[in-house]
Amino acid sequence: MRYCKELFPGVFLVISFLLFPGQVQANGDDYIAIRKEGSGKIALVLSRPAATGGKESGWAERLNAEARSGLDFTGLFTMIPPPLNVAGPRGAGSQAINFGALNSVGAEFYAGGAVSKKSGDIVLSMEVYDTIGGRPILRKTYTGKESDLRSIAHAFCADLVELLTGRPSVFGSKLVFVSNRSGFKEIYKCDFDGQGMRQMTNTRSLALTPVLSPDGKHLAYTDYASGRPRLSIIDLAGGKRSSIARSGNSIDPGWRSNTEVATTLSFQGDQEIYLVRPDGSLARRVTNSRGIDLSPSFSPDGNKMAFVSSRTATPQIFILDLQTGKTRRLTYNGSYNTQPSWSPQGDKIAYSTMAKNGEINIFTIKLDGSSLRQLTSGSRQNESPSWSPGGDMLVFTSSRQGQKKLFVMNAAGGGQKRLLQMEGEQMQPSWSLIGK
Amino acid sequence: MCRVSAFFAVSTINKREKKGRIMKSSMSLLKVLVMPSMLFLGACACKSDVVAPEPVKPAAAPAPALGDVFYDFDQASLRMDAAEQLKQNAAWMQGNSSKRVVIEGHCDERGTSEYNMALGERRAVTAKESLVNLGVESDRMATVSYGEERPFSAGSNEEAWALNRRAHFVEE
Incomplete structure (x- = not known):
């Protein structure tokens, strides 16, 4: 088997949520408004879920640990240790929660719950309170198999983050990237936090620039197995691979929608960006300019495309409006701007700039060219930015420790940290837009 | 080698001209290294091969080869x-x-x-x-x-x- 087959254990989990929807209550609208980007972290007390019985207590311990490390990863929270006298909800009927104690330790929100066992499955009932008003803002039950414990914890984390920020969370999202670990550059996939890493291709030549379709069903990448770089698209459910049957080289794909991926092709002579269907057939050409046109990244509605062009001599980021056909230049700072990544909120574009001394840094810029912000500095090559589903974080490649490795940071450049421990170099990460 | 890179780092003149010069200086550097070693090897061959001199072949014109x-x-x-x-x-x-x-x-x-x-x-x-x-x-x-x-x-x-x-x- 040349390509690893994809399985979606998550699908079964989602089904189990549908079968046991539990009690859902969400009054979080008030909080979304005040949680704007740049405001402080959310002060949260997360209590270990209550449990009776050895099995349930073990689950509670592990669910608590998974939820805690997951929430910590987002960088959105200040996790305050639970005060001893907080008491808390036990099972379905909540007991009195000591909001005075929570307020005195500075908590804004309190989350706790209980774990029980039903037909051998985990049943996690969670409650979240606003500590100032003492109001419940979320009550929900999560059910699943013991093997899905991490996903159960993350399903709660996803609800909590989406309730408090109003944006999709990282939980359940995947990363695809390139590593030379095997001696060849191949495509790998892992969870948002670097867990569950697995190899996706086995070309034994070169596989580059992977990107998942918005629905996560297709993987597009550039493959040298035929002796030249070609766009390849794998249907992850069936494992079927399609390649574009055109001459010339293919470079760096970017999805416009679930049914169209854009990439640079040169079969007509000059390098231009074309839209291609998942079966490898050509839909249409979108750029028409002598010189390099490269690295398409689309606005969330698919109507605009950021890309790299050398039409003004040095590589710069341009934006093409696909409805009007008009192209405008976005970047004017620096003489080597490449790798645009359009934020999922649609308001800004991340890209990398190479300085004269060879250092590469990541910047963000608003669509009108304002609010230019440098996110990395003084640490060799920092490149290939890709947004998290909610636009709160970016994954990128950095050679700050010598070899190229994957790092994450928040949208303002804070909290930069290594993502996964893996041999060899890792590069060209792409964050899927699929949330939970 | 060090002198070449130092020259490169210090120099601030026209980039293209500079790179041409680097190429030239690295080529001449190559010659400096290669030629004495060839002479040295030649000298060794003379010592070990005193009795039977090889018949001198007429030098053929170099066939064109693919190069970068x-x-x-x-x-x-x-x-x-x-x-x-x-x-x-x-x-x-x-x-x-x-x-x-x-x-x-x-x-x-x-x-x-x-x-x-x-x-x-x-x-x-x-x-x-x-x-x-x-x-x-x-x-x-x-x-x-x-x-x-x-x-x-x-x-x-x-x-x-x-x-x-x-x-x-x-x-x-």
């Missing part, structure tokens, strides 16, 4: 010093009319890899176009870009970079 052409940073246009090698490559193609070649475009490690992939393709294409202008049939030459993925010379200095910015001709 080199580029300036972030450029795909052909340099002046590429003309001679391209003529020689065209002569090889004409002398081996049944052969096909793949022209690989390569870049140095600087910059971002996707852009280098595009730049590498343009380098291969300009080399191909030049051979077409010299009378070689277009359909005997394919182009492929390896961007910065297959460097010829390891190392992160201008000498290695200059060698890695190339169009490489491979017989199919």
